[in-house]
Amino acid sequence: MTSNKHRSADALFAAARRDKPAPELKVRTLAQMLELSRHESARVRVLPIVAPVLLAAAAVALWLLKSEAPVPESIVAETIPTPSASKPPPAVSATVSARPPSVVVSSPSPSTRKAPKPPPPPSLSQEVESLDRVQAALDADDPGRALVLLDVYRRSGGGRMGAEAQLLRIEALSRAGRSEQARQLAADFVTTHPGNPLIDRARAFVGSSPQ
Amino acid sequence: MGAQEATEARLAALASDHFDFVWRLLRRQGLSPSDADDAAQQVFMTATRKIDRIRPGAERNFLYGTALRVAANARRAARRRSVETGLDTVPPVSHRTPHDDAELASAWALLDELLACMPIELARLLALVEIEQLEVKEAARLERIPVGTAASRLRRARAQFQDLFATAAARNPFQEEP
Numbered sequence: 001m002t003s004n005k006h007r008s009a010d011a012l013f014a015a016a017r018r019d020k021p022a023p024e025l026k027v028r029t030l031a032q033m034l035e036l037s038r039h040e041s042a043r044v045r046v047l048p049i050v051a052p053v054l055l056a057a058a059a060v061a062l063w064l065l066k067s068e069a070p071v072p073e074s075i076v077a078e079t080i081p082t083p084s085a086s087k088p089p090p091a092v093s094a095t096v097s098a099r100p101p102s103v104v105v106s107s108p109s110p111s112t113r114k115a116p117k118p119p120p121p122p123s124l125s126q127e128v129e130s131l132d133r134v135q136a137a138l139d140a141d142d143p144g145r146a147l148v149l150l151d152v153y154r155r156s157g158g159g160r161m162g163a164e165a166q167l168l169r170i171e172a173l174s175r176a177g178r179s180e181q182a183r184q185l186a187a188d189f190v191t192t193h194p195g196n197p198l199i200d201r202a203r204a205f206v207g208s209s210p211q
Numbered sequence: 212m213g214a215q216e217a218t219e220a221r222l223a224a225l226a227s228d229h230f231d232f233v234w235r236l237l238r239r240q241g242l243s244p245s246d247a248d249d250a251a252q253q254v255f256m257t258a259t260r261k262i263d264r265i266r267p268g269a270e271r272n273f274l275y276g277t278a279l280r281v282a283a284n285a286r287r288a289a290r291r292r293s294v295e296t297g298l299d300t301v302p303p304v305s306h307r308t309p310h311d312d313a314e315l316a317s318a319w320a321l322l323d324e325l326l327a328c329m330p331i332e333l334a335r336l337l338a339l340v341e342i343e344q345l346e347v348k349e350a351a352r353l354e355r356i357p358v359g360t361a362a363s364r365l366r367r368a369r370a371q372f373q374d375l376f377a378t379a380a381a382r383n384p385f386q387e388e389p
Binding site for chain 2 (some may be wrong): 008009010011012013015016017018019020021022025026029030032033034036037038040041123124125160197
């Protein structure tokens with residue numbers, strides 16, 4: 001009796017392992033993560049460009065202030081930490097060019113810098129976005145469009161989200177009434193991705209849905 | 212450019228390796244499926260912001276700590292909602308089970324009910340070892356407690372769970388005998 005009870009308790013834990021988020025949630029979250037990451041890294045790239053310019057501007061302002069209204073030497077020493085504080089004010093351009101020149105003068109904004117370089121294979125985030133569109137088509141109950149988008153994805157040369165794409169294709173085929181093809185593809189999935197976390201979803205399409 | 216690619220690859224691995232773990236953890240912390248969806252996204256957004264500060268190899272520790280904090284906030288929010296609406300807590304049964312499997316859903320509900328009756332640190336440990344099937348050593352690392360403490364907590368947790376389980380056996384969907 002105890003062993004029977006124990007087995008049942010284990011069955012509860014095993015059932016808990018089958019409590020999983022919808023795969024599309026993972027895909028959507030990853031897309032948002034990549035979006036956020038690119039946004040943050042753009043900000044980080046802008047900062048080193050802007051910071052020296054602001055510093056230079058502040059230095060110039062202090063020089064100008066000093067030249068208009070002379071202040072006691074002690075204050076200058078505190079506010080302007082450069083050793084050249086007692087020299088006459090140099091020209092503005094000299095101060096600016098003392099900063100890393102490439103950064104200040106000729107760097108376009110990050111967005112314009114990105115544009116002229118079309119990356120031949122899709123980036124991971126682009127792959128995720130492609131699959132997001134597939135999911136949106138499925139959500140809109142348009143499996144035909146989902147299949148077209150999946151073909152586009154396949155032709156784009158992306159492959160890092162291959163398992164997710166295959167599962168979406170299985171679902172699209174099934175929803176389009178092509179259940180035999182869906183079953184075959186699902187059977188392929190089960191054999192080619194034995195350790196994939198999406199495997200339970202694929203199994204459901206094979207027809208041996210977990211009881 | 213290369214650094215950003217590397218970060219993106221790391222984020223993809225993070226989501227791929229740990230998303231289910233984090234989501235299930237949130238679920239067993241008493242969150243409804245939709246609350247777990249939101250909370251899991253929040254956890255991974257936090258990880259994205261701090262990815263440069265997460266030591267390679269310590270990803271799961273970071274996610275675990277963050278998930279517990281987020282879960283605590285989500286539970287508080289759910290309690291507030293239930294007080295405001297006058298309804299009891301959110302329905303424990305998933306309305307979004309993959310295959311509409313009522314038996315599974317009732318098993319999850321029963322499990323959550325039993326875990327909710329246990330001290331939270333015991334329930335967490337039980338979930339890590341019995342559900343996620345982590346070794347006690349790994350569970351102890353996540354919980355930031357000595358292995359010996361984890362082992363003795365786990366013994367207590369199993370005993371308590373068996374007692375609770377016995378009293379609720381009649382409702383266990385997997386019970387074979389009446």
